[in-house]
Amino acid sequence: MRIGELAKITGLAPSRIRFYEASGLITSVGRKANGYRDYAPDTEWVLQNITGAQGAGFSLDEIRQLLPTNASGWQHDELLTGLKRKVAEIEVLQQRLTQNKAQLLLVIAGVEGKPEGMPCTDNTQLLLHRLREEGMAAVSGSRQKT
Known part of the structure; x- marks a missing residue:
């Protein structure tokens, strides 16, 4: 499969596909006599996994470690360690x-519930307080839990 067809199928720019190839995340089967790259049919699947993993917050180095790019396939322990580490990072991000959501909701409630007649500057100070x-309270509560 040539790069133009792969780009069309995946929705990725050819330059991005070449970047992934240069980064060692995908391989082309080889070059034809006319110089065109020839990609294996499973390259589409690999590219979908790369872009999906990036969307989930994986760096290219993390993705490189998680892809079964050689004949031996995945390295079981490394794969599990990397996946568990990412789950832990996601949990911290969720917290x-x-x-952040709780703070924004507090601000929204404070703005919507501004007492009538109170100047906005006073309400701002009240909200900041x-x-x-x-x-x-959140910091002291987290200290008490540990």
Whole structure:
């Protein structure tokens, strides 16, 4: 399969496919007499996995370690270690996002519930004070759990 066809199927730019090849994430079967790259049919699957993994937060180095790119296939222990490490990173990110969401909801409630007649600058100070209190309570609560 030539790069143009692979680009069309995957939705990736040919330059990106060449970048993945140069990075060692995919291989071309070889070059034809006319100089065109010839990719194996499973390259589409590999590219989908690469872009999916990037979307999930994996770096190219992490992806490189997780792809079965040689004849021996996956390295079982390395694969499990890498996947478990990524799950732990995602859990930390989820905790941060939950905290960020709670803060945003607090701000929204404070803006929507501004007492009538209270100047916006006073309400802003009230909200900032609340956010500081919430932040300090969250920090002290996490210290007590450990």
